[in-house]
Amino acid sequence: NAGVTQTPKFQVLKTGQSMTLQCAQDMNHNSMYWYRQDPGMGLRLIYYSASEGTTDKGEVPNGYNVSRLNKREFSLRLESAAPSQTSVYFCASSEGGGPSYEQYFGPGTRLTVT
Amino acid sequence: ELKVEQNPLFLSMQEGKNYTIYCNYSTTSDRLYWYRQDPGKSLESLFVLLSNGAVKQEGRLMASLDTKARLSTLHITAAVHDLSATYFCAVAPGYFNKFYFGSGTKLNVKP
Numbered sequence: 001n002a003g004v005t006q007t008p009k010f011q012v013l014k015t016g017q018s019m020t021l022q023c024a025q026d027m028n029h030n031s032m033y034w035y036r037q038d039p040g041m042g043l044r045l046i047y048y049s050a051s052e053g054t055t056d057k058g059e060v061p062n063g064y065n066v067s068r069l070n071k072r073e074f075s076l077r078l079e080s081a082a083p084s085q086t087s088v089y090f091c092a093s094s095e096g097g098g099p100s101y102e103q104y105f106g107p108g109t110r111l112t113v114t
Numbered sequence: 115e116l117k118v119e120q121n122p123l124f125l126s127m128q129e130g131k132n133y134t135i136y137c138n139y140s141t142t143s144d145r146l147y148w149y150r151q152d153p154g155k156s157l158e159s160l161f162v163l164l165s166n167g168a169v170k171q172e173g174r175l176m177a178s179l180d181t182k183a184r185l186s187t188l189h190i191t192a193a194v195h196d197l198s199a200t201y202f203c204a205v206a207p208g209y210f211n212k213f214y215f216g217s218g219t220k221l222n223v224k225p
Contacts, residue, residue, distance in 0.1 A: 090157070
């Protein structure tokens, strides 16, 4: 099992460009999440998907959109990148209904917007 | 607004010493999680605490949860250099599994 995978690992964008971050999990989890991590801060939730076909905003959704393509895949789109979106982005998944609700994290995507 | 506060934010300690990291949170939550993050890496799950009074231990790390005080502790016993990392706590109040993270404690264990 690969667990949670993310592509790309690194990306540099110019202000105003768009891109999509891809995330996939092979653990048959119902719930998936996108976080951003900025220096000196913990992770902040951008969007989440409780189950296939549903998405909801987290703490910091502005400037982002998401798509839950199927049970395995959850993508994050930046329509018009801004320097404030320079961050490390983590995708995570969880069963969503099990007793421990543990989240499993992908390796991260390091995004720089110039 | 839910807040999760960790202290200290930075901790430099000698090998062999003991220390405790504290995690306070501002809302009711029966579930608390501890993660470890090495530089440039993802988060690795350490402990999942699911009830008041829960205590879990793994090697030199022991985590506990007091839901009435809204406090969790991560105790380090006889620290070794390999424990150097950033440690995060997170709570997931309510029905759905939305995590709220603390800012992290960066631990440096000096030989």
